[in-house]
Amino acid sequence: MTALRDAWRGSRVRRTIRLGWLLLGLFCVGLGIVGALLPLMPTTIFLILAAGCFARSSPRLEARLLSHPRFGPTLRAWRRDGAMGRRAKGMAYGGMVIGYAVFVLTAHPTAMACIIVAVVFGGCALYIWTRPTAML
Template identity: 60%
Template sequence: MSTPPSAEPPALELDAPEAPALPTSRGVRTGYLIAGLAFTALGIIGAFLPLMPTTIFLILAAGCFGRSSPKLEAWLLNHPRFGPSVRAWRANGAIPRKAKVFACLGMAGGMAVFLLAARPKLWLGLLVGAIMAGCAAFVVSRPAPPAA
């Protein structure tokens, strides 16, 4: 006995990664949801404060929402302002050139503020500078998103 064909063929998402299975524990899902909301709040704050990052918090929020609330994950991925950068990171680990420039300028500015305000000992200044340089090298080494 065969089933009648449906009127609509199933939608296929060719390049979409498989969604992770939601944790079975309600407490774990709630923890991911709270973390996702906190990361979203930090990302939104970062959109308005010059030295606070935005995209990294939204990438983390999308990951948390993917494990707790598919509706919030979809909202973030489809957001007109924040969605494209989160989707580009998920698809290719890509960072747009403009974002790379702003990230490196932000790190340099943060380093300057640290040196001027904290007046650290030489070894601490060098350590923080090396960490900042490593982070900047990672950002610069990421590919640019493919042209649309």
């Protein structure tokens, strides 16, 4: 009797976890849509996260996202090779430069804050630079 009860609880927990992944994936798709409409908000990273969430919750939605004509090739390149397109890399670098300039000009940070933000952005730029370049 306890084995049956444990199995029921286990499947209930699995369903709850799958629902959580599904909701998180849908939230990431929503953020990706907003990012496609707003110039300074990223799109692809949220769709990469959504694909990962859907892989754990809904293979149908994952396949739909990966076969999307606009975003599918980028998502498949990231999943297959961890690769980014040349344009995406350039936009990421440009976004960091613009973001840093806006930060310095509007926040009037201390020298230490400028250094910390520059180091963080530099680390992000280094990570992007080390990614393979996808030929999309």
